[in-house]
Amino acid sequence: LFMNNLPKVILDTDIGDDIDVAFALLLLLESHKFDVLGITTVFRNSIKRAKMAKQLIDSLGYDIKVYPGIDNPLKVSIDDLISPEIKQKEKVDENNKYLIPQWDESMEKCQIENKSAVDFIVESVNKYPNEITIIPIGPMTNIASAIKKDPSIANKIKEIRFMGAGLNYNFVEWNIFCDPDAAKIVIDSDVKKITAVTLNVTSQTGLSSEEVNQLRNNDSKDIKLVYNAMMKWFAHYNFENPVMHDPLTVASLIDESIIKTEQLKLDFDLSNHGMPFINQDKNKFINVSISVDKEKFFSLFKKVLSI
Numbered sequence: 001l002f003m004n005n006l007p008k009v010i011l012d013t014d015i016g017d018d019i020d021v022a023f024a025l026l027l028l029l030e031s032h033k034f035d036v037l038g039i040t041t042v043f044r045n046s047i048k049r050a051k052m053a054k055q056l057i058d059s060l061g062y063d064i065k066v067y068p069g070i071d072n073p074l075k076v077s078i079d080d081l082i083s084p085e086i087k088q089k090e091k092v093d094e095n096n097k098y099l100i101p102q103w104d105e106s107m108e109k110c111q112i113e114n115k116s117a118v119d120f121i122v123e124s125v126n127k128y129p130n131e132i133t134i135i136p137i138g139p140m141t142n143i144a145s146a147i148k149k150d151p152s153i154a155n156k157i158k159e160i161r162f163m164g165a166g167l168n169y170n171f172v173e174w175n176i177f178c179d180p181d182a183a184k185i186v187i188d189s190d191v192k193k194i195t196a197v198t199l200n201v202t203s204q205t206g207l208s209s210e211e212v213n214q215l216r217n218n219d220s221k222d223i224k225l226v227y228n229a230m231m232k233w234f235a236h237y238n239f240e241n242p243v244m245h246d247p248l249t250v251a252s253l254i255d256e257s258i259i260k261t262e263q264l265k266l267d268f269d270l271s272n273h274g275m276p277f278i279n280q281d282k283n284k285f286i287n288v289s290i291s292v293d294k295e296k297f298f299s300l301f302k303k304v305l306s307i
Contacts, residue, residue, distance in 0.1 A: 006032075006034050006035040007033070007131075007253075008035045008128055008158075009028070009034045009037065009132065009253070010036075010037050010038055010040060010124060010134050010135070011024070011039050012040045012138065013039065013040070013041055013042070013053065015102075016102050018242075021246050023226060023301075024137055024249065025056055026056075026305060027250045027251060027304055027305065029060055034253075036062075038064060039054075039064060039065075039067070040066075040067045040142050042140075043073075043138055043141065044072075044098040045071060046068040046070065047112070048097070049068070049100060051066075051112055052104075054066045054107075054110035055106070058110065067113045068112055069141065069145075070116075071097065074144060076180065076181070118142055118146045118149055121142060122150045130156055133157075133160070134159075134160045135161050136186075137163045137249055137250075138178075139175050139182060139183075140164070140179060140183050140186045141182045144179070144181070145182070148185065151189075154191050158193065159193040161195040163202060163246050164199075165196050165199065165268075165276040166199025167198065167278075167288070172273045172276070181270060183268050187267070188284070194287065195287040195288075195289070197245075197249040198289050201259055201289045201290070201291060202243065202245035202292075204292055205244040205245070205247070207241055207243070211307075215227045223305060257296065258297050259289045260292075262290050
């Protein structure tokens with residue numbers, strides 16, 4: 001019997017907007033370093049996001065289930081998050097939900113699970129206590145809701161490694177901004193190890209135009225799929241060079257030496273959209289990334305994706 005001794009992970013994602021999520025999923029699967037128990041989706045149109053993730057997983061030949069999660073933040077309203085200029089560019093689907101820019105009708109037939117992301121997270125952690133690392137690379141609504149539903153899971157989670165927050169910015173990083181209440185529930189929870197892969201380091205991992213060209217000329221099916229999705233996203237938002245925020249988060253689990261972290265008493269100011277700050281009154285430290293070895297990251301990224 002083949003025993004899978006790889007570290008167990010759940011990737012929680014808002015796939016479908018920013019293209020780096022698809023690269024993170026590729027990296028997670030193609031590295032063959034993890035036992036991926038499932039993928040959960042979050043934010044605004046979790047069902048379509050789940051189908052999109054499932055199409056990517058299926059096309060890579062993996063048998064991994066995808067569980068749609070929660071669309072709306074715990075307390076803040078979507079209308080307060082999305083500016084009218086952005087709103088004007090958005091389309092809605094047949095259920096009047098936000099239509100993600102990378103959506104394609106071919107994704108509709110992809111089979112996703114009926115079980116909710118929240119129930120899947122609760123059940124998985126109870127089934128494998130102290131074995132699962134959860135990797136939220138979007139707003140943390142599903143994770144916070146799972147902890148609220150069954151508070152006993154918090155100290156059975158091995159680690160939460162999230163992409164989010166950024167110290168010394170005059171704005172709130174997107175994942176935190178989209179659900180600050182969820183982020184606060186997660187970092188204040190009894191989870192023993194929490195690592196924040198912050199904007200301070202992820203913003204240093206932009207792909208150059210030359211690297212985007214290498215992707216364009218790459219013959220592999222999975223890279224083509226992601227490249228085409230990336231072009232849709234660029235067209236939608238008039239962007240040119242993607243930044244690998246989420247792949248860095250995954251890569252830092254493959255090789256811990258890619259980022260350096262410091263233990264800080266990170267907190268989120270809910271009266272200011274979740275602005276991160278160091279709260280000396282807290283007794284809980286979390287690991288916060290302070291630097292990145294870009295060369296090491298890109299060499300791993302290109303090796304795993306055969307770029």
